[in-house]
Amino acid sequence: MAESFVSVERRSDGVALVRLDRPKMNALSVEVLRQLGAVTSELDADPPGAVVVWGGERIFAAGADIEEFGGPERAAEIGGWFRRALDGLAALPRVTIAAVNGYALGGGCELALACDLRLAADNARLGQPEVLLGIIPGGGGTQRLARLVGPARAKDLILSGRQVPAEEALGMGLVDRVVAADRVLEEALAWAASFASGAVVAQGLAKQAIDRGLDGPLGRGLGLEQELFAEVFATDDARIGIDAFRREGPGKARFTGR
Numbered sequence: 156m157a158e159s160f161v162s163v164e165r166r167s168d169g170v171a172l173v174r175l176d177r178p179k180m181n182a183l184s185v186e187v188l189r190q191l192g193a194v195t196s197e198l199d200a201d202p203p204g205a206v207v208v209w210g211g212e213r214i215f216a217a218g219a220d221i222e223e224f225g226g227p228e229r230a231a232e233i234g235g236w237f238r239r240a241l242d243g244l245a246a247l248p249r250v251t252i253a254a255v256n257g258y259a260l261g262g263g264c265e266l267a268l269a270c271d272l273r274l275a276a277d278n279a280r281l282g283q284p285e286v287l288l289g290i291i292p293g294g295g296g297t298q299r300l301a302r303l304v305g306p307a308r309a310k311d312l313i314l315s316g317r318q319v320p321a322e323e324a325l326g327m328g329l330v331d332r333v334v335a336a337d338r339v340l341e342e343a344l345a346w347a348a349s350f351a352s353g354a355v356v357a358q359g360l361a362k363q364a365i366d367r368g369l370d371g372p373l374g375r376g377l378g379l380e381q382e383l384f385a386e387v388f389a390t391d392d393a394r395i396g397i398d399a400f401r402r403e404g405p406g407k408a409r410f411t412g413r
Contacts, residue, residue: 161190163197169204169351169412170344180217181210183262183294187220188236195243202249202359204351204412207343208270209254210263212336215279218261219294230293237262237294241269245366248359250350254343255279256336260318265294268303271362273329274343275321276336281329282318302369304328354392354410 160177173194175181183191198206210216223233244251244266253259253267255275264281267273275281283296291297292313301309304327312319324330334342350358360383368376387393391413399408 157186157190159190160184160187161194163194165203166344168344168348169355170347171198171203171206172344173198173206173208175208175210175216180258181214181263182217182220183237183266184220184223185233185236188240192236192240192243195240195247198249199243199247202247202355204355205249205347206247206251206270207254207340207347208244208251208266209340209343210256210259212256212340214257214263215253215255215259216263216266217258218263218284221288230290234293237265241265241295245269248362249355250347250358250362252343252347254339255281255330256339258318260284261292261296262294265292265296265299268295268299272331272346274332274334274339274346275324275330276339277321277333278336279321279324279330279333280318281321281324282316283313284316284318286314287316300329352410354390354396354408355412356390356392357387360387 160175162174162176164172164174166172175187177184177187219233224230250272251270253270253273255267255273257276257279259267259279259281261284264283267281283292283300285292297309297313300312308327319329321330321333325333332342364376364380364383368379392410395410396408
């Protein structure tokens with residue numbers, strides 16, 4: 156049996172903690188990506204309240220496993236594993252948070268980009284250094300990074316291969332929060348728990364509207380929003396939220412996640 160490099164812990168507060176643990180640098184080998192894909196499939200089949208992805212106290216993930224690289228056919232195979240694993244993570248119908256300690260480079264940065272939100276240690280560094288190997292990102296970096304920080308900033312990072320310190324990453328929108336290194340996991344779990352206690356079905360539909368809406372023209376996105384706006388009114392949470400607002404005002408509802 157293959158060694159286990161990706162684990163998931165379902166916590167009592169509704170948060171699922173996905174942990175990468177492949178010594179020494181959490182390199183994203185094909186086996187790691189296969190296991191990550193299996194975990195995301197499990198979470199998709201039985202969604203938690205929210206998800207945190209963590210690589211441990213020392214490093215998030217240093218990138219793809221260069222020892223597995225070969226010619227174009229092998230590159231296509233590895234790219235396919237990245238696509239399946241990270242697309243699966245991005246499509247989860249719950250809020251996902253990357254908790255970044257240390258380095259998130261190459262495929263590791265692409266893993267963080269596949270999450271909805273990114274919380275980084277104050278000493279973290281992120282980047283897409285593939286060009287320094289004479290190649291380009293193959294796990295979504297050219298697309299997700301450009302959508303997140305804009306094409307000019309994405310080109311700066313990808314074409315130079317430079318690493319971005321946490322505060323600069325915060326300023327450009329590459330990460331959303333920066334905290335002390337010894338508080339990364341604690342803060343990420345607390346942030347995730349704040350989502351998990353909310354209207355998670357509505358969160359998932361809003362996430363879908365944003366992500367799918369960005370893939371096309373504004374008019375199509377607005378049409379999608381209208382469809383999902385109507386759909387969410389069939390949920391228990393919508394009834395609970397509206398009734399609670401009428402009785403007690405905003406912020407008092409206790410949602411069931413259905």
